[in-house]
Amino acid sequence: MNKKDLTETDIRTKFITPAIVGSNGDKWNVMTQIREEFHFTKGRVIVRGKTVKRGESKKADYLLFYKPNLPIAVIEAKDNKHSVGAGMQQALEYAEILDVPFAYSSNGDAFLEHDRSNSAGVVEREIPLDQFPTPEELWVRYRQAKGYDAKQETIAIQDYFDDGSGKSPRYYQLIAINRTVDAIARGDNRILLVMATGTGKTYTAFQIIWRLWKSGAKKRILFLVDRNILADQTKTNDFKPFGQAMTKITNRAVDKSYEIYLALYQAVTGTEEERNIYKQFSPDFFDLIVVDECHRGSAAEDAAWHDVLKYLSSATQIGMTATPKETKDVSNIHYFGDPIYTYSLRQGISDGYLAPYKVVRIGLDKDLEGWRPEKGKLDKYGQEIEDREYNERDFDRNLILEKRTEAVAGKITAFLKATDRYAKTIVFCENIDHAERMRQALVNANADLAAANKRYVMRITGDNDEGKAQLDNFIDPESTFPVIATTSQLMSTGVDAQTCHLIVLDKTIKSMTEFKQIIGRGTRINEDYNKFFFTIMDFKRATALFADSTFDGDPVQIYEPGPGESPVPPDEPQHGDGEPPGSGPYEPPGPFNPPGIGEGPAKYYVDDVEVTVVSERVQYLDEHGRLITESLKDYTRKTVRKAYASLNAFLNAWNDAERKQAIIDELASHGVFLDELAEQVGRDYDAFDLVCHVAFDQPPLTRHERAARVKKHNVFGKYGGKTRAVLDALLVKYADGGVKSVESLDILKVDPLTGFGTPVEIVRLFGGKDNYLAAIRELETELYNSKEAA
Numbered sequence: 001m002n003k004k005d006l007t008e009t010d011i012r013t014k015f016i017t018p019a020i021v022g023s024n025g026d027k028w029n030v031m032t033q034i035r036e037e038f039h040f041t042k043g044r045v046i047v048r049g050k051t052v053k054r055g056e057s058k059k060a061d062y063l064l065f066y067k068p069n070l071p072i073a074v075i076e077a078k079d080n081k082h083s084v085g086a087g088m089q090q091a092l093e094y095a096e097i098l099d100v101p102f103a104y105s106s107n108g109d110a111f112l113e114h115d116r117s118n119s120a121g122v123v124e125r126e127i128p129l130d131q132f133p134t135p136e137e138l139w140v141r142y143r144q145a146k147g148y149d150a151k152q153e154t155i156a157i158q159d160y161f162d163d164g165s166g167k168s169p170r171y172y173q174l175i176a177i178n179r180t181v182d183a184i185a186r187g188d189n190r191i192l193l194v195m196a197t198g199t200g201k202t203y204t205a206f207q208i209i210w211r212l213w214k215s216g217a218k219k220r221i222l223f224l225v226d227r228n229i230l231a232d233q234t235k236t237n238d239f240k241p242f243g244q245a246m247t248k249i250t251n252r253a254v255d256k257s258y259e260i261y262l263a264l265y266q267a268v269t270g271t272e273e274e275r276n277i278y279k280q281f282s283p284d285f286f287d288l289i290v291v292d293e294c295h296r297g298s299a300a301e302d303a304a305w306h307d308v309l310k311y312l313s314s315a316t317q318i319g320m321t322a323t324p325k326e327t328k329d330v331s332n333i334h335y336f337g338d339p340i341y342t343y344s345l346r347q348g349i350s351d352g353y354l355a356p357y358k359v360v361r362i363g364l365d366k367d368l369e370g371w372r373p374e375k376g377k378l379d380k381y382g383q384e385i386e387d388r389e390y391n392e393r394d395f396d397r398n399l400i401l402e403k404r405t406e407a408v409a410g411k412i413t414a415f416l417k418a419t420d421r422y423a424k425t426i427v428f429c430e431n432i433d434h435a436e437r438m439r440q441a442l443v444n445a446n447a448d449l450a451a452a453n454k455r456y457v458m459r460i461t462g463d464n465d466e467g468k469a470q471l472d473n474f475i476d477p478e479s480t481f482p483v484i485a486t487t488s489q490l491m492s493t494g495v496d497a498q499t500c501h502l503i504v505l506d507k508t509i510k511s512m513t514e515f516k517q518i519i520g521r522g523t524r525i526n527e528d529y530n531k532f533f534f535t536i537m538d539f540k541r542a543t544a545l546f547a548d549s550t551f552d553g554d555p556v557q558i559y560e561p562g563p564g565e566s567p568v569p570p571d572e573p574q575h576g577d578g579e580p581p582g583s584g585p586y587e588p589p590g591p592f593n594p595p596g597i598g599e600g601p602a603k604y605y606v607d608d609v610e611v612t613v614v615s616e617r618v619q620y621l622d623e624h625g626r627l628i629t630e631s632l633k634d635y636t637r638k639t640v641r642k643a644y645a646s647l648n649a650f651l652n653a654w655n656d657a658e659r660k661q662a663i664i665d666e667l668a669s670h671g672v673f674l675d676e677l678a679e680q681v682g683r684d685y686d687a688f689d690l691v692c693h694v695a696f697d698q699p700p701l702t703r704h705e706r707a708a709r710v711k712k713h714n715v716f717g718k719y720g721g722k723t724r725a726v727l728d729a730l731l732v733k734y735a736d737g738g739v740k741s742v743e744s745l746d747i748l749k750v751d752p753l754t755g756f757g758t759p760v761e762i763v764r765l766f767g768g769k770d771n772y773l774a775a776i777r778e779l780e781t782e783l784y785n786s787k788e789a790a
Contacts, residue, residue: 003108008079012036012061015108016077019129020062027134028064038063040098040171042352045525045532048632048673052532054352055669060094061087066139069160069174073102073138075111084126085112092116099175101142104132117145148185155185158215160207161241169207170353172343173200177207179340180318184212189316192336196345197322197520198354202230205290205320206238213259218288218316222261224308225292229471231262233496254280261286278308286315293321309335322520323513345516345523354523360537362411363615366401367392367539371609379604386604392540393508396430399604400437404611408506408539409441411613412484415502415537421449423501424474426521427486430507432461433603435486438506442484455481462490477529498526502535509542632680633694636672640695643670647696654688654784658777660739667691686738688784707735710782719775722756723765727779729753734783742776 006014017036020028028034040063043054062075074095076087087105092114095103101117111127119141127133143153158181160169169177176193183191195201205223212218223239225231231248239246239260246260289312309317319336322345348354370391377385380402390399416423427442429435439459443450450456460467460474460482468490473479477499488507500522509515522534536543643666644650657663664674664687674687681690682700689700701709710731716724729752734742741747748759756762766772 003080006080006108008077011079011106011108012077015129016062016075016106019106019111019132020064020075022134023130027132032068033065033135035060035063035065037061040094041350044350044352045356046671046673047356047358047533048671048676051673051676053668053673055671057352058094058097060098063098063100064135064138066135066142067157067159068162069168070157070178071098071100071174072135072142073104074098074100075104075106078105078107080107080109082107084110088112088114088124098171099179101145102138115141117142119145146182146186152185155212155215155217156182158211161210163241169204170200172341172347172351172353173204173207176204176341176343177211180208181211183340184217184316188340190336191316191318192339193318193320194339194342194344195320195322196343196348196354196523197517198523199343199348201292201320201322202234202238205292205318206241208318209260209288209290210241212288220259220261220286221288221290222263222286222312222315223290223292224263224265226265228264230292231264235262256281256285278311281312283311284314286312288318289315290318290320323516345519348523353525355525355531355533357519357522357533358535359543360415360535361541361543361615362537362539362613363541364404364407364539365612365614366404366609367395368614371401373606380607381605383604385606396434396437396506397603400606401609401611402437402605402607403609405434405437405441406445407611407613408504409438409445411539412442412502412504412537413445415535416446420501421446422480422483424497424499425484425502425504426497426500427484427504428507428509428518429486429488431488432459432463434506435459435461435488438486442486446484449483453481457484457486458482460485460487460490477526496524497521498524499529499531500524500534501531502537504537504539505542506539507542508540509545512545515542515545632673632677636677636691637695639670639672640667640691643667644695647692647698650691650696651784655781659743660688660780661743664740688739703738704735706783707731709785710779713782715778715782723775726753726756726762726765727775729756730776730779734779739780739783742779 020034021030038060039057040060041058043057046053046055060074061077063071064073066072074091076091078086084107085105086107091103091105095116103114105112110129111132112124113127114124148156176195180191180193209221213221225234235248242260245258247255247258249261249263345354349356370389372389373385373387375387379385395401395404427438429438436459439457442457446456455470458467458470460471470482474482474485475497503522525532644653654660654663674690677690677694678685681694684702685700686703692698693700716727719727730742733747745759747753748762763769763772766775
């Protein structure tokens with residue numbers, strides 16, 4: 001056996017794995033401590049028109065765990081034609097992403113070690129194959145680098161909760177949990193974790209609390225949330241394993257016999273008279289407080305419940321947020337310190353754990369141009385409208401243009417009719433009154449479905465018990481209704497709407513914190529329900545915040561349709577180049593009462609002013625997360641030419657490839673989706689002709705033209721009757737379905753090829769599989785004859 005002839009897989013199986021396990025199997029446990037080909041990302045979701053594919057996931061050859069969920073080393077393997085250290089740079093990249101201290105590279109001859117903790121004073125060294133360190137040796141070195149004493153080590157290695165289902169934290173959750181537990185073990189008392197919406201902050205918090213609780217480091221714990229539904233979801237879902245040790249503080253009742261307490265901010269602060277309920281606990285009662293969504297006030301020096309954190313200041317306090325708030329009045333970082341770990345929206349989209357999104361930007365004439373009433377104009381209630389210029393800061397606040405609401409409802413409805421009328425949709429409005437009028441407009445725009453089920457459109461706002469009662473149904477992927485929810489503030493945070501496909505922005509948003517929270521309503525992926533991306537429909541230019549340097553997750557597509565055009569983004573994107581909201585929702589107005597003498601009405605209601613669409617626009621992300629405004633053809637041309645500098649370079653690669661589909665798959669991984677391109681250029685063209693035509697300006701031939709040319713040249717004259725008939729049938733299949741169908745042996749299982757026998761019998765006609773594949777390559781060579789193809 002020549003070692004250099006072995007594949008990388010053979011090198012791993014025959015040399016690297018035995019060296020890790022040890023000659024007697026006494027080093028690393030292959031069942032509990034070694035993960036081979038460990039995929040730690042899902043692969044970015046790439047969207048082109050109606051086509052959705054995943055890019056490549058990141059995969060470590062080996063990830064070694066000291067204990068379950070405590071990764072300590074990554075190993076990259078190469079075949080023996082490479083040097084021992086050839087995989088080190090990749091190993092270091094993965095070690096940094098996975099936050100592990102040791103990185104190794106091997107080609108089966110030895111190991112090259114890189115000690116990121118610098119525990120031994122030597123960063124890199126070569127280790128003989130039979131001297132790979134044991135788990136205990138690596139842990140001792142890591143422990144020394146950390147400076148753990150016995151008590152700190154006990155906390156740091158405390159087991160995770162495991163319910164036996166096989167569920168384990170994602171890599172970024174592991175980092176957040178392990179860094180937090182490590183920091184607390186070493187005595188840190190103020191910790192900030194920043195994790196994008198939809199990345200599992202509550203599950204992360206549970207594992208942190210569980211490990212600290214089980215290790216005895218923290219005995220009484222308070223978990224604060226800002227929504228009642230969040231407290232209930234937390235208690236019944238992620239925190240369920242705490243069982244009888246857990247309680248939720250309700251009705252301002254305090255029972256000090258529990259260990260885990262869930263509470264709303266409002267339940268421990270409330271009005272002036274009720275605010276001191278938390279003082280029923282002694283200042284040192286809690287030794288750990290976890291603050292979910294801590295951007296919502298915990299860092300503000302004047303926040304009512306900030307007094308809680310001051311009063312319980314002896315407790316370790318962990319702030320968790322998707323959007324750390326930094327203003328002159330509010331600072332999470334000033335209070336908690338710099339984030340111990342950040343997992344951003346952009347990283348979540350890049351890893352494939354969060355959904356990318358398209359943006360449809362719609363400009364209405366009155367929003368863009370303003371509106372001034374003619375002198376003496378009366379509103380629908382007979383009140384004279386103040387003579388001044390009104391703009392989008394007035395609309396739906398102190399001036400109601402009813403036809404504007406109808407126009408917005410019409411665009412939403414047109415989008416749903418063109419895509420899926422049962423796609424879960426959230427419409428964010430300026431206030432509760434606006435949300436109610438939008439509900440009415442959407443009911444009228446969808447009269448057929450709204451009449452069939454009264455829950456098709458629901459207003460879900462803080463003042464409406466009927467709407468709030470439907471929130472769980474809206475969130476539930478298995479519940480069809482409600483389909484459309486109109487809201488103002490209630491659904492902007494903490495609503496785990498996994499199947500939300502459309503988010504409509506018809507409210508002024510200038511707060512980056514609120515913007516990120518709203519975007520987060522759609523970022524969850526649910527593959528079981530075919531939810532891979534979502535669309536934002538923006539009527540208030542809120543998505544201008546994409547250009548803000550503090551925004552970290554660009555859209556996959558931005559679209560601005562013109563008047564009369566469909567609000568659905570086209571498959572080929574077009575070329576294109578207020579005051580912050582209050583702290584709570586507006587109260588809905590009661591019945592209209594004419595104002596008294598000298599008083600102006602709270603709002604003007606105008607029902608006879610037309611509102612029209614004047615602009616729409618589209619953009620989308622490439623596979624690296626960069627914003628793209630060019631067409632799919634332009635993007636394909638640029639991407640192909642980056643991979644193949646000339647037509648000859650592409651032809652050589654195509655002709656040399658044993659499987660043409662491999663080149664097609666490689667292009668798809670870079671966001672070049674030839675099926676989508678064929679919709680624009682022509683469904684009758686093969687992948688080869690699409691690339692040559694779009695990227696290199698070559699005149700294309702249809703598949704039928706290529707097949708006819710091969711038949712005309714009598715290429716298969718040397719074959720016998722039956723084998724020639726098989727090749728002729730394959731040529732017909734190519735003309736119908738392209739090269740992918742010809743290269744797959746599965747094609748032998750369909751008519752008319754089944755008439756020649758089973759796949760095994762057909763292959764035997766050619767004298768065996770090698771001869772059959774050689775005949776297929778000859779067929780492809782003739783199909784793509786470069787003299788005529790170019």
